[in-house]
Amino acid sequence: MLAKDLLALGKILAPHGVQGFCKLLSFTDPPENIFTYAPLFLADGRGVWVEKMGITRHKTHEVWLARIYPHSPAKPLPEKLVPVKSPPFDRQQMDGLIGLELFLPRASLPPPDDADDFYHADLIGCLAVAVTGEPMGKVTALHDYGAGTFLVVTAADGSEAFVPFTRAAVPDIDLAARRVTVDGGDE
């Protein structure tokens, strides 16, 4: 699996207590969504399950208190697959996981709700072209400060243009070709 097919969903920050708990920072929206995806993967390819134990603080952030289980293959039953949970990582094993990120294959995300819903991960990296066909740069980020989402299009020379994520300003999105058509854009 290529690195670009993996999404970082969270990071193991620090151990907590002596029973193998850890502080987990979630990058998902909303943050508790990280517990709905399984299995997650470490950078070395090991699969893990994450179980929510509570909420705590890490420096200035509010983070999840979690337990991490090594991934075991699913047990086949007539109706469905039931994951078999191995014993969780203990305190000593948890020391080796500190600072590691948890990844999810992009293909594991559910499909968007409708045709105008897009995952940020799908749009980031797309080539932005003007309606005339002239390349403008690449989509490097999406932001929403409470007044609508906008795309950040970064040109080859490093200059950035902000494009409102509306049908008027982004009339065409071709995810298969990794290309978005932009009408306007504010540098």
Next chain:
Amino acid sequence: MTRSVWKGPFVDGYLLKKSEKQRGSGRNEVIKIWSRRSTILPQFVGQTFGVHNGQKFIPVLVNENMIGHKFGEFSPTRTFYGHAADKKAKRK
């Protein structure tokens, strides 16, 4: 201490002129403004303003819920580049 009601909301004059001019033209282009202190008025709903944050013009698409707030509230001066993870965006 809050602003006296009899004064009405504060809006820079040039911003009103730009807004009216754009509405008259019928085109929906981004209106570049530097006035972060101006109040968002009902006549701005539906228009897109590029509000300067000291470095760039951040697109602000005005809707009804933003009336009474200041433009600067929607154009932060510090940027946090977070993780995309499973975040979704809706095209409007």
